Amino acid sequence: MSIDRDAIAAAARRIAGDVRRTPTLELELAGWPLTLKLEQLQLAGSFKPRGAFNALRAAGAPAAGVVAASGGNHGAAVAAAAARLGLPAEIFVPEITAPAKRARIAGFGARLVVGGASYDEARQASEARAAETGALRVHAYDQAEVLAGQGTLFREWEEQAPALTHLLVAVGGGGLIGGAAAWHAESGVTLVAVEPEGCPCLAHALRAGRPVPAPVGGIAADSLGARQVGALMFPLAARLHAARRLLPVTLPDEAIRAAQRALWREARIAAEPGGATALAALLSGAWTPPPGARVGVLVCGANLDPATLAEHGPEEAMPPPRAPAAG
Amino acid sequence: MSIDRDAIAAAARRIAGDVRRTPTLELELAGWPLTLKLEQLQLAGSFKPRGAFNALRAAGAPAAGVVAASGGNHGAAVAAAAARLGLPAEIFVPEITAPAKRARIAGFGARLVVGGASYDEARQASEARAAETGALRVHAYDQAEVLAGQGTLFREWEEQAPALTHLLVAVGGGGLIGGAAAWHAESGVTLVAVEPEGCPCLAHALRAGRPVPAPVGGIAADSLGARQVGALMFPLAARLHAARRLLPVTLPDEAIRAAQRALWREARIAAEPGGATALAALLSGAWTPPPGARVGVLVCGANLDPATLAEHGPEEAMPPPRAPAAG
Numbered sequence: 001m002s003i004d005r006d007a008i009a010a011a012a013r014r015i016a017g018d019v020r021r022t023p024t025l026e027l028e029l030a031g032w033p034l035t036l037k038l039e040q041l042q043l044a045g046s047f048k049p050r051g052a053f054n055a056l057r058a059a060g061a062p063a064a065g066v067v068a069a070s071g072g073n074h075g076a077a078v079a080a081a082a083a084r085l086g087l088p089a090e091i092f093v094p095e096i097t098a099p100a101k102r103a104r105i106a107g108f109g110a111r112l113v114v115g116g117a118s119y120d121e122a123r124q125a126s127e128a129r130a131a132e133t134g135a136l137r138v139h140a141y142d143q144a145e146v147l148a149g150q151g152t153l154f155r156e157w158e159e160q161a162p163a164l165t166h167l168l169v170a171v172g173g174g175g176l177i178g179g180a181a182a183w184h185a186e187s188g189v190t191l192v193a194v195e196p197e198g199c200p201c202l203a204h205a206l207r208a209g210r211p212v213p214a215p216v217g218g219i220a221a222d223s224l225g226a227r228q229v230g231a232l233m234f235p236l237a238a239r240l241h242a243a244r245r246l247l248p249v250t251l252p253d254e255a256i257r258a259a260q261r262a263l264w265r266e267a268r269i270a271a272e273p274g275g276a277t278a279l280a281a282l283l284s285g286a287w288t289p290p291p292g293a294r295v296g297v298l299v300c301g302a303n304l305d306p307a308t309l310a311e312h313g314p315e316e317a318m319p320p321p322r323a324p325a326a327g
Numbered sequence: 328m329s330i331d332r333d334a335i336a337a338a339a340r341r342i343a344g345d346v347r348r349t350p351t352l353e354l355e356l357a358g359w360p361l362t363l364k365l366e367q368l369q370l371a372g373s374f375k376p377r378g379a380f381n382a383l384r385a386a387g388a389p390a391a392g393v394v395a396a397s398g399g400n401h402g403a404a405v406a407a408a409a410a411r412l413g414l415p416a417e418i419f420v421p422e423i424t425a426p427a428k429r430a431r432i433a434g435f436g437a438r439l440v441v442g443g444a445s446y447d448e449a450r451q452a453s454e455a456r457a458a459e460t461g462a463l464r465v466h467a468y469d470q471a472e473v474l475a476g477q478g479t480l481f482r483e484w485e486e487q488a489p490a491l492t493h494l495l496v497a498v499g500g501g502g503l504i505g506g507a508a509a510w511h512a513e514s515g516v517t518l519v520a521v522e523p524e525g526c527p528c529l530a531h532a533l534r535a536g537r538p539v540p541a542p543v544g545g546i547a548a549d550s551l552g553a554r555q556v557g558a559l560m561f562p563l564a565a566r567l568h569a570a571r572r573l574l575p576v577t578l579p580d581e582a583i584r585a586a587q588r589a590l591w592r593e594a595r596i597a598a599e600p601g602g603a604t605a606l607a608a609l610l611s612g613a614w615t616p617p618p619g620a621r622v623g624v625l626v627c628g629a630n631l632d633p634a635t636l637a638e639h640g641p642e643e644a645m646p647p648p649r650a651p652a653a654g
Contacts, residue, residue, distance in 0.1 A: 023350030025368055041352055045595050107592075265434075268372050268629035270597050302595035307634035 001144045003182045003232065008151035011054040015149060018053040018084065019043055022153075024160045024296075029266055030283055034295050035161045036267075039153060040275050040302035045104065046223070047153055047300050048077030048140075051175060054149030055138045056081045064134040065089055069126035071119050071172075071222040072101025073274075073301055074140040079110035090135065092126040094118050097222050098272075101303045118216050120227045141175030142230030151179030157296065158183070164296040166289060168192045170277035171202045171248075173226030176300065178233025181240050191246045193237070194281040196256060196273075199225040203248045205234060206241050219253045223274030223301055247287065251277065255284035263299065264309045275301035328471045330509045330563065335478035338381040342476060345380040345411065346370055349480075351487045351623075356593055357610055361622050362488045363594075366480060367602050367629035372431065373550075374480055374627050375404030375467075378502060381476030382465045383408045391461040392416055396453035398446050398499075398549040399428025400601075400628055401467040406437035417462065419453040421445050424549050425599075428630045445543055447554045468502030469557030478506030484623065485510070491623040493616060495519045497604035498529045498575075500553030503627065505560025508567050518573045520564070521608040523583060523600075526552040530575045532561060533568050546580045550601030550628055574614065578604065582611035590626065591636045602628035 001007060020043055025036045039047045052074065056066065065088035068078040075091035082089035089110040093102065094117060105112050113129075116122045119140070130137045139146060153176070154167070167184075171177045171193045180191050193202055198218020205211045211234050216225040229237070240246035256273050259280035263269040271279075279297045281287040289295050328334060347370055352363045366374045379401065383393065392415035395405040402418035409416035416437035420429065421444060432439050440456075443449045446467070457464045466473060480503070484494070494511075498504045498520045507518050520529055525545020532538045538561050543552040556564070567573035583600050586607035590596040598606075606624045608614040616622050 020352065020354055023352050023365070025347065025350050025365075027347055027370075038350070038352075041594050041596065043354075264633065267368050268597055269368065270595055270633065306591065306597065306636040309633040 003144055003147045003151070003236065004185070005183060007148040008155055008179070008183055011145070011148040012152040012155055014057045015050060015053040015152065018081070019049050021156060024157065025267070027267060029262060032282060032289065032295065034297050035164060037157050037296060037298045038269070040269070040271055040299045044076040044080040045301060045303040046073040046077065047150060047176060048074045049080055050152050051146035051149030052077035052081040052138055055143060055145040056085055058145045059136055061085050061087055062136040064136070066138055067126050067130040067133070067135040068092070068138045068140065069119065069123035070140050071225060072097045072105070073223055073303055075110070076101060076104040076108065076303065078138050079105050079108035082110065083108045090129060092122040092129070094122045098304065100305050101222065104303055118227065119225055141173035141178070141226065142232055144232060146175050147178045147182060147232055149179070150176045151183045154180045154183035161296060163294050164189065165294045166190045166192060166296065168194060168278035168281055168295065168297045170224060170274055170298070170300055171195045172224035172274065174202060174229035174233035174237065177202065178230065178236050181233070181236035181246060185236070185240070189245070191240060192249055192281055192287050193246055194249045194251060194278050196220045196224060196277060197250045197252050200250045201226055201228050202237065203250050205229045206238065206248055210234065220256060220273035220277055223272060224277065249281045249287050251280050251284060251286050255280040255286065259283050260309065269299060270302045270304065270306060270309060271299050272301045272304040275299050330471055330474045330478070330559065331512070332510060334475040335482055335506070335510055338472070338475040339479040339482055341384045342377060342380040342479065345408070346376050348483060351484070352594070354594060356589060359609060359616065359622065361624050362491060364484050364623060364625045365596070367596070367598055367626045371403040371407040372628060372630040373400035373404065374477060374503060375401045376407055377479050378473035378476030379404035379408040379465055382470060382472040383412055385472045386463055388412050388414055389463040391463070393465055394453050394457040394460070394462040395419070395465045395467065396446065396450035397467050398552060399424045399432070400550055400630055402437070403428060403431040403435060403630065405465050406432050406435035409437065410435045417456060419449040419456070421449045425631065427632050428549065431630055445554065446552055468500035468505070468553065469559055471559060473502050474505045474509060474559055476506070477503045478510045481507045481510035488623060491516065491621045493517045493519060493620045494623045494625065495521060495605035495608055496625050497551060497601055497627055498522045499551035499601065501529060501556035501560035501564065504529065505557065505563050508560070508563035508573060512563070512567070516572070518567060519576055519608055519614050520573055521576045521578060521605050523547045523551060523604060524577045524579050527577045528553055528555050529564065530577050532556045533565065533575055537561065547583060547600035547604055550599060551604065576608045576614045578607050578611060578613050582607040582613065586610050587636065596626060597629045597631065597633060597636060598626050599628045599631040602626050
């Protein structure tokens with residue numbers, strides 16, 4: 001299966017009754033007019049059900065159920081999809097997975113298995129288990145149906161806001177940005193691919209010319225902390241990068257936390273660290289829109305303890321954007 | 328000035344550059360397909376800037392500045408509008424006003440005056456102060472420009488979701504439901520006007536045939552706790568009520584808290600108690616849609632401490648809707 005506009009349109013038809021069409025919001029933040037795509041309002045609190053439902057619907061309903069490994073959001077999505085289809089689900093998460101995410105997974109009725117220090121260790125455990133039970137594995141990002149499912153977000157967003165020229169998207173293992181790169185392969189839209197400095201696996205891969213291991217750490221590790229980007233997404237991203245239509249940006253955790261606070265303060269939007277990472281590129285000045293740009297920002301997840309939004313005082317003034325620091 | 332579709336359309340033109348066009352979201356909650364209007368994403372965290380900007384823009388920019396009394400959300404809106412227009416603002420709030428609301432008001436640069444046990448005492452203090460300084464008073468609900476401004480929300484919602492037959496709307500002093508009644512005077516849409524049992528001033532007024540004092544208390548008192556409904560809104564509401572197109576519903580605080588938790592759990596929407604009150608009518612079974620109804624629910628405010636969303640455990644299962652208890 002090639003991952004292109006046709007595959008994404010087919011995925012959109014397949015999951016139309018399962019996922020929400022999430023709205024967009026136009027507003028001004030720190031002097032920038034922006035169109036936010038509010039995907040944190042999606043079923044299960046992140047974009048992940050798009051890929052999970054597409055994978056399960058495409059595979060039919062395996063009687064042995066499904067197994068997935070996840071930092072949390074993919075696991076919640078697979079659990080939600082399995083519950084809807086009446087299938088048993090087992091979800092493997094690492095120890096860093098936030099309590100809010102563990103609770104989501106268990107809340108959808110899945111069996112939750114916590115173990116290993118990182119996503120990769122959870123993934124190994126999940127694969128051993130799937131070999132034992134014969135359950136369907138749904139990969140968190142490196143699977144064609146998952147990439148096509150995540151691509152439906154960008155198809156929908158283009159319908160809602162066709163004039164946007166630059167889309168800011170957070171990057172973990174690359175399922176989301178891979179879906180974006182597939183949908184926008186020929187569109188002329190530029191993707192700003194934003195990673196925390198603590199888990200920069202796309203930036204490392206683009207420098208190396210292939211997926212390579214990178215560090216995993218920082219406040220967004222439980223949603224963006226993959227060891228290396230997927231093999232399927234890499235050629236899609238590399239091609240756009242060569243055309244200067246995919247711009248990798250990396251950011252310190254403080255910039256991510258500031259963007260999280262800004263979303264709450266300015267628009268009462270709850271976003272987890274990974275969900276605020278795309279906006280952080282703009283607010284921190286790490287990326288500056290070129291003249292005439294029409295900028296879209298994806299808010300991609302909100303599986304967090306809401307008390308963390310208040311931690312640093314919700315009402316400080318918005319900081320002015322800094323001068324560009326990277327691009 | 329009569330409060331009708333023309334006045335509301337004029338208000339919409341007047342404030343178009345000031346307020347956000349808030350999105351709608353279609354989703355299923357507790358088995359009900361719903362269209363939520365996400366007005367908690369509005370500037371300053373509630374619908375109130377619509378009326379505040381309309382009042383200030385219509386009056387020009389008084390050099391003596393503006394004075395308002397508020398449970399909090401109207402004050403934040405007037406403060407935001409004054410800041411944008413470069414005017415000084417003084418905002419009077421009662422002691423029950425939540426810290427998150429006080430912080431919002433101060434965050435917009437207004438002078439905050441805290442005093443009195445209820446909104447009505449703060450209002451009296453604000454009127455004395457305005458007589459002293461000559462500042463423009465902006466009433467929280469009983470002023471034609473304010474009603475017309477709030478009415479713009481219903482004009483916008485109708486454009487976004489023209490097929491809705493029933494709109495659930497929370498009621499405080501009546502500015503919001505009055506704007507709704509003005510816009511929908513002839514439309515055929517039915518308004519479900521939802522009040523906490525602790526502050527039921529519209530239900531009391533409709534029974535008495537005129538605005539009368541009612542108790543003020545409960546968890547939503549700092550947004551919905553007016554002593555009596557406004558004189559301007561009452562005939563608009565009474566007329567629709569007589570036509571059985573405005574249905575008053577009152578609810579216990581537990582139903583409101585459950586709706587707040589459901590919005591967070593099912594869609595990562597943060598809503599203050601007053602902002603979740605409309606949905607509570609449906610989820611608690613206090614109001615049940617008739618066959619064929621297409622139901623819209625207004626989420627009207629989110630000025631709360633986000634930690635309160637986690638208080639009771641965010642991941643319990645959604646309770647099934649109860650049998651109808653009132654209509």
